[in-house]
Amino acid sequence: MEKWAAKWIWIQERDRGNNQYVEARKTFSLDNLPGRSLVRITANQEYKLYVNGIEVGRGPSPCDNDSQYFDSYEVTSYLRLGANAIAVTAYNFGTDMIVTGQRQGPGGMLCQVDLYQEANSELPERTLATGDDWKCRISPRYRSDSIRMHLWGGYREIYMTHQEDGWEQPEYDDQGWGSASVVAEANAPDSPWPRLLAREIPALKESWVRPTALLGEQAYLGTIRNADSLLEGAWKDGEGAVVDASSPGSYPQMTYDFDREVVGYPGLSIDAPEGGIVHLFYGEGLELELTDTFVLKKGENVLQTFGRRAFRYLKIAVQATPVPVTVSSLETRFVHYPFDDIGSFSCGDEKLNRIWEVGKYTTIVNSQNHFEDCPYREGALWVADAVVMARVVYQTFGDARLVRKSLLQSARIQNEDGSIPGTGPERNSFMLPDFCAHWLFGVKEYLDYSGDLEFLAELWPTIMRLAEWFEKQEAEDGLFANANRDGWWCFIDWSDDIERNDKVTAISCYYYKFLRFLSELAPRMGEKERAKAFEAKANALRVTIRELMRTSDGIHFADSLTDNGLSDSVTAQTNFVAIWSGVMEAEEAEHFIRNSYLVRKLPPIKGAFFYHILLETLFAYPFSEEAVEEIRYFWGSMLDRGATTWWETFDPTLPSCTVPSPYMGHTPTFMQAAIPVSFSHGWGASPTYLLTREILGVDVSRLGEGRLDLRPRAVGELTWAKGVVPTPIGNIEASWTLSEDGKFEFEARIPQSLQWSGASLNDLEAIEDEGYTKISGKFESRGQKYSCVS
Numbered sequence: 001m002e003k004w005a006a007k008w009i010w011i012q013e014r015d016r017g018n019n020q021y022v023e024a025r026k027t028f029s030l031d032n033l034p035g036r037s038l039v040r041i042t043a044n045q046e047y048k049l050y051v052n053g054i055e056v057g058r059g060p061s062p063c064d065n066d067s068q069y070f071d072s073y074e075v076t077s078y079l080r081l082g083a084n085a086i087a088v089t090a091y092n093f094g095t096d097m098i099v100t101g102q103r104q105g106p107g108g109m110l111c112q113v114d115l116y117q118e119a120n121s122e123l124p125e126r127t128l129a130t131g132d133d134w135k136c137r138i139s140p141r142y143r144s145d146s147i148r149m150h151l152w153g154g155y156r157e158i159y160m161t162h163q164e165d166g167w168e169q170p171e172y173d174d175q176g177w178g179s180a181s182v183v184a185e186a187n188a189p190d191s192p193w194p195r196l197l198a199r200e201i202p203a204l205k206e207s208w209v210r211p212t213a214l215l216g217e218q219a220y221l222g223t224i225r226n227a228d229s230l231l232e233g234a235w236k237d238g239e240g241a242v243v244d245a246s247s248p249g250s251y252p253q254m255t256y257d258f259d260r261e262v263v264g265y266p267g268l269s270i271d272a273p274e275g276g277i278v279h280l281f282y283g284e285g286l287e288l289e290l291t292d293t294f295v296l297k298k299g300e301n302v303l304q305t306f307g308r309r310a311f312r313y314l315k316i317a318v319q320a321t322p323v324p325v326t327v328s329s330l331e332t333r334f335v336h337y338p339f340d341d342i343g344s345f346s347c348g349d350e351k352l353n354r355i356w357e358v359g360k361y362t363t364i365v366n367s368q369n370h371f372e373d374c375p376y377r378e379g380a381l382w383v384a385d386a387v388v389m390a391r392v393v394y395q396t397f398g399d400a401r402l403v404r405k406s407l408l409q410s411a412r413i414q415n416e417d418g419s420i421p422g423t424g425p426e427r428n429s430f431m432l433p434d435f436c437a438h439w440l441f442g443v444k445e446y447l448d449y450s451g452d453l454e455f456l457a458e459l460w461p462t463i464m465r466l467a468e469w470f471e472k473q474e475a476e477d478g479l480f481a482n483a484n485r486d487g488w489w490c491f492i493d494w495s496d497d498i499e500r501n502d503k504v505t506a507i508s509c510y511y512y513k514f515l516r517f518l519s520e521l522a523p524r525m526g527e528k529e530r531a532k533a534f535e536a537k538a539n540a541l542r543v544t545i546r547e548l549m550r551t552s553d554g555i556h557f558a559d560s561l562t563d564n565g566l567s568d569s570v571t572a573q574t575n576f577v578a579i580w581s582g583v584m585e586a587e588e589a590e591h592f593i594r595n596s597y598l599v600r601k602l603p604p605i606k607g608a609f610f611y612h613i614l615l616e617t618l619f620a621y622p623f624s625e626e627a628v629e630e631i632r633y634f635w636g637s638m639l640d641r642g643a644t645t646w647w648e649t650f651d652p653t654l655p656s657c658t659v660p661s662p663y664m665g666h667t668p669t670f671m672q673a674a675i676p677v678s679f680s681h682g683w684g685a686s687p688t689y690l691l692t693r694e695i696l697g698v699d700v701s702r703l704g705e706g707r708l709d710l711r712p713r714a715v716g717e718l719t720w721a722k723g724v725v726p727t728p729i730g731n732i733e734a735s736w737t738l739s740e741d742g743k744f745e746f747e748a749r750i751p752q753s754l755q756w757s758g759a760s761l762n763d764l765e766a767i768e769d770e771g772y773t774k775i776s777g778k779f780e781s782r783g784q785k786y787s788c789v790s
Helices: 350-365 383-396 401-412 433-450 453-472 505-525 528-548 572-581 586-597 611-620 624-640 686-696
Strands: 007-010 020-030 036-044 046-051 054-059 068-074 082-092 108-116 126-129 135-138 157-160 181-185 196-198 205-209 213-218 223-225 241-244 253-272 276-283 289-296 299-304 309-319 325-336 344-347 560-562 707-710 720-725 732-738 744-751 755-757 762-769 772-779
Touching (some): 020 108, 036 046, 036 054, 036 082, 054 068, 082 108, 253 276, 253 289, 253 350, 289 299, 309 325, 344 686, 350 383, 383 401, 401 433, 401 453, 433 453, 433 505, 453 505, 505 528, 572 586, 572 611, 586 611, 611 624, 624 686, 686 720, 707 744
Parallel strands (some): 068 196, 157 289, 707 755
Antiparallel strands (some): 007 108, 020 082, 020 135, 036 108, 046 054, 046 082, 108 126, 223 241, 241 325, 253 299, 253 309, 253 325, 276 309, 344 720, 732 744, 744 772, 762 772
């Protein structure tokens, strides 16, 4: 554990409140430059660190108060002989209600600067640590009395540039500031933040992006000139967008398109000779919301939002400029997890190629300090969303550190009763019984991919407590009972068609799969007897589900069972969960798919999330042709309506002019304007991992066992496919094409250390070549389309 001299500090108690920006600083003098200088810093909830007026970094990774992340920076290059200053802006949301329970806990910041005489010195020569000798004040630059953006997120920002006073610089006179108040000791058991954790993933990748198109300019009693000068590729020295809002009541506006969703920190450079007001509106669609307000000082204004934004469209609106202002730049500091290697996929169907690419990009923008369900609405760590994106990571990026961290963060907020909250990374009351199972599915899949037994050992007590929680939910017959109890959200899919009363079939099916996975994990912990017990329990539960939950036709599974008997409701979701979990027999599954699902006897699925179960099932059975048709229809229809990231839910049967909105029928929360609708949702990216795994035919899900499965398949009119799958031990390159003899020729180049299987390949040859194995073979199309039979 790191040694901490620093103490948690904040402003004096009498001055604390909601939506608070606090500034703290410490000056020091250097006669000699150190060989190494390390800053460790964190805050609840956000900070921005400056050394001698230069921004060094921002953070920390969002986390629960009980497991508080801190960041480390090497800052020697920022120091100078003589006077130096460490300065921190820290932000605390406060005690307002927030739907997902994020941004909790009191305000506090912790910063320690260790100066080492030599680069390899073990002990610091000097330490500067937060305490009551630091200066501290409420920032005069931000208004704390702004209003909320919505109940799922934070506040609007109001920034007053005329209050900038150079407080970040060493020469600034801070004698008028008060002293910091010590809030808690570092790592103290009675602290609001009793455990400090070093950052577990690399720093986010940052890049600057500009808008690609000007969608509109409305003078509204003012004037606008050169609005297109702010576009990517249009920059010329000395030019900028000139906006005049000097007429009373004028409100000129310019709306820009960044081409697709970006996540980060927008910034502007504005010359305002006599000041004025600038508003920034954002939207994933063109329903733009006012979020940031800048009160301009006279002269040059270099602006950037403190809070992170997620948007595709940005509108600049100007007010009260006594003389015209010139906007010389508009850029966004785009941030996301730094995946080093990015795989590829292409085939003879351009729509499938675009679907693969959009899913890859959707995963990237939702890969932040943890997997996020949607960066716009709440940026929370929802368990099932993370599990779907993890599969994209395995097949597309080959860096599973973010998967590991996201699963660990969910474990760290385990409830006292043993259940896992449906969302995070902070403790909250969102209880989704099916997400408890999905978390274990994610753990098992990560282990299969990584072989990380230390991870399993760390999580095993959590897993056992979760298993005990599941057992306590059993009725006398062993089924999961009372799944719709007050305070719970029995999710399954975002659909009102599913009947969720008492013994919900899908939940018991997930429980069965949960037990099966436990029986496979226990031997890895050396617990063979426990593995046998889990297996026996799973087998008994499967028998009970099959006996009690099937309808009178013996084929379908009803949605739920109560004291009044089986529900009349039969949905595709319930039955696909029964197949996917292994409760349904293979012949039953094929019959159900052919004669119920494919002939559209059941209510349609409108949620991109559940499609990962449906598509995996179709590919597992002889319905790969139908699986690809589903992808083309559902995701292709989103493309046709302009999607550049995948939407949270989508109804392709609605008029083609509709896109997600609280006022249109894509979601069950239709007409609930208080729930913002997401245009960028990682849970919809399943086609990206499935096209690579099932069409290209490279399955790395067992990479942790040193094993690779090669099972290419051609569907429809496809005559070729090629792609690259990055892995921690080297890239896998694969391709196949239709040959003159009517068969498909397959080639792959894989790291030599991998064992591989190619059951569907004939005429196999393998040649060793400089640490890689070159594999060639032939296969016949497996894309047989099934017709419906009675």
